[in-house]
Amino acid sequence: MSPALSLADRLRRTERFISFIRLGVVSFNTVMYLTLSPTREHNALAMAIIVIAGLYALVTVFWNPEQLSPSVVPVVNMVLDNVLIAIWLYATGGYDSPFFMLFYAEAAATVGRFGWKFGTAAAAGSGLLYLTVVLVDGGGPPYQVISRFAYIFFIVAFVAYVVEAARHVELAAMAAEATTETYEELGRLKAAFVSTISHELRTPLTTIRGATTTLLKNEDRFDTEQVRTLLEMVERQSAHLGRMIQDVIDIATLEQGEIDLLFDWCNLEELLKEELKRVGETIPQEIRFSATGGIDEIKCDKALVSRAFRNLLDNASKFSSPKDPIDIELTQVGEQVCVDFVDRGIGIGPNEQERIFDRFYQIDSSLTRKAQGSGIGLNIARELVRLHRGDIRVTSAEGDGSRFRVVLPKDPDVVPAKVLQLSGSPEPLIDRARAR
Numbered sequence: 001m002s003p004a005l006s007l008a009d010r011l012r013r014t015e016r017f018i019s020f021i022r023l024g025v026v027s028f029n030t031v032m033y034l035t036l037s038p039t040r041e042h043n044a045l046a047m048a049i050i051v052i053a054g055l056y057a058l059v060t061v062f063w064n065p066e067q068l069s070p071s072v073v074p075v076v077n078m079v080l081d082n083v084l085i086a087i088w089l090y091a092t093g094g095y096d097s098p099f100f101m102l103f104y105a106e107a108a109a110t111v112g113r114f115g116w117k118f119g120t121a122a123a124a125g126s127g128l129l130y131l132t133v134v135l136v137d138g139g140g141p142p143y144q145v146i147s148r149f150a151y152i153f154f155i156v157a158f159v160a161y162v163v164e165a166a167r168h169v170e171l172a173a174m175a176a177e178a179t180t181e182t183y184e185e186l187g188r189l190k191a192a193f194v195s196t197i198s199h200e201l202r203t204p205l206t207t208i209r210g211a212t213t214t215l216l217k218n219e220d221r222f223d224t225e226q227v228r229t230l231l232e233m234v235e236r237q238s239a240h241l242g243r244m245i246q247d248v249i250d251i252a253t254l255e256q257g258e259i260d261l262l263f264d265w266c267n268l269e270e271l272l273k274e275e276l277k278r279v280g281e282t283i284p285q286e287i288r289f290s291a292t293g294g295i296d297e298i299k300c301d302k303a304l305v306s307r308a309f310r311n312l313l314d315n316a317s318k319f320s321s322p323k324d325p326i327d328i329e330l331t332q333v334g335e336q337v338c339v340d341f342v343d344r345g346i347g348i349g350p351n352e353q354e355r356i357f358d359r360f361y362q363i364d365s366s367l368t369r370k371a372q373g374s375g376i377g378l379n380i381a382r383e384l385v386r387l388h389r390g391d392i393r394v395t396s397a398e399g400d401g402s403r404f405r406v407v408l409p410k411d412p413d414v415v416p417a418k419v420l421q422l423s424g425s426p427e428p429l430i431d432r433a434r435a436r
Contacts, residue, residue, distance in 0.1 A: 011074055014113050018113075021105075029053075029102075030053075030054065039093045049084060049087055053088070081102075085099070085102045094137030094138070095137055100130070107119060110122035123153050127149045127152050130145075131145070204241040211234045263300065265298070266297060267295075267297050271306060272330060276289060283317045286325040292331045295330055295331075298337055298410045300408065301387075307380070307381075312341045312378075312392075316404070319345035320345035326343050328341055338405055339408075340403055341403070341406075345402065378392075381406075388412050391406075392405065
């Protein structure tokens with residue numbers, strides 16, 4: 001199925017189609033009037049309209065100005081069509097003109113262009129123009145006048161029903177196609193994730209098994225320092241394995257919506273210092289922490305916020321040189337607290353900066369991915385922060401490091417109306433909560 005057309009493209013395509021119909025109708029009416037019409041009371045006016053309508057129809061066929069708004073041309077054409085039809089009716093028989101059906105066609109075309117609301121307005125305008133023709137022509141039989149006026153609205157209602165039914169069918173088909181593509185893409189990404197996570201789990205397990213086997217076979221020959229080196233290797237790989245398993249557990253929990261937030265007032269500066277003390281030894285980079293001004297306590301689930309911070313710190317470490325420091329900056333802006341994780345790593349291109357938060361995206365990312373990891377840490381971090389009605393944004397440049405900013409409201413139950421705008425991001429922070 002071809003992709004859905006924009007409203008502008010649809011209007012242009014419809015107007016192009018109508019312009020050919022208009023030329024055919026004008027040609028037909030001209031031939032009918034010149035050969036079969038018994039009315040010659042306003043012959044001069046009729047001949048003038050034939051010339052004007054013919055030129056007008058040719059112009060609409062061969063000239064469709066791109067510089068004008070796509071909705072302007074159809075509206076102008078609709079008004080001119082109705083005015084010309086009204087004059088033509090007066091010149092070819094008044095209320096008894098055989099060309100009255102053109103009002104039906106114009107009203108139906110307006111429904112196709114703009115929908116039933118605009119079509120109803122066009123039908124009302126056509127009806128008023130018809131009544132004007134009847135009055136100028138000296139009146140007419142009430143039954144004929146009223147029935148024709150009502151027929152315009154009947155035609156509009158019928159065409160609107162058909163157009164709306166066709167539109168619903170098209171939307172349903174598009175939704176089904178999008179759903180199928182989404183499931184296929186999700187299945188592909190999950191398959192890639194399973195393949196990657198299997199490989200990544202095998203790596204630390206192989207290292208742990210190799211170290212323990214070496215210890216068992218050479219227990220009597222290794223000195224204390226050698227034993228300690230192997231045990232530290234086992235500890236690092238075990239911690240890495242535990243993080244990946246926790247990632248998988250978090251993804252499953254988030255997908256099922258089974259997270260219960262345990263809110264409590266928390267000193268974020270102390271929480272960050274505790275987290276840095278816990279993970280500091282496993283990260284080779286120097287971590288520099290700073291807090292600007294007095295930071296109010298926030299209401300949050302300490303464990304989940306710590307988990308989000310840990311993932312962001314782990315991400316900054318994986319893509320940075322061991323020689324480059326990582327800065328963590330804590331600030332407060334109004335009723336929101338910001339935590340910035342600043343690295344000097346490989347950076348992220350502008351086209352990647354939103355997609356890196358997509359689940360499984362990093363597996364197929366073009367970023368150089370030398371470090372181990374499940375590739376879902378950033379997605380988990382953002383989801384955990386959004387459960388607190390906060391958000392994460394990134395500003396970065398390739399080769400120049402990245403800044404990940406976490407914004408948390410002091411109280412998720414009282415989110416300020418004015419949300420914080422991040423530097424370089426025109427979008428406001430997303431305001432949502434999904435906790436039970």
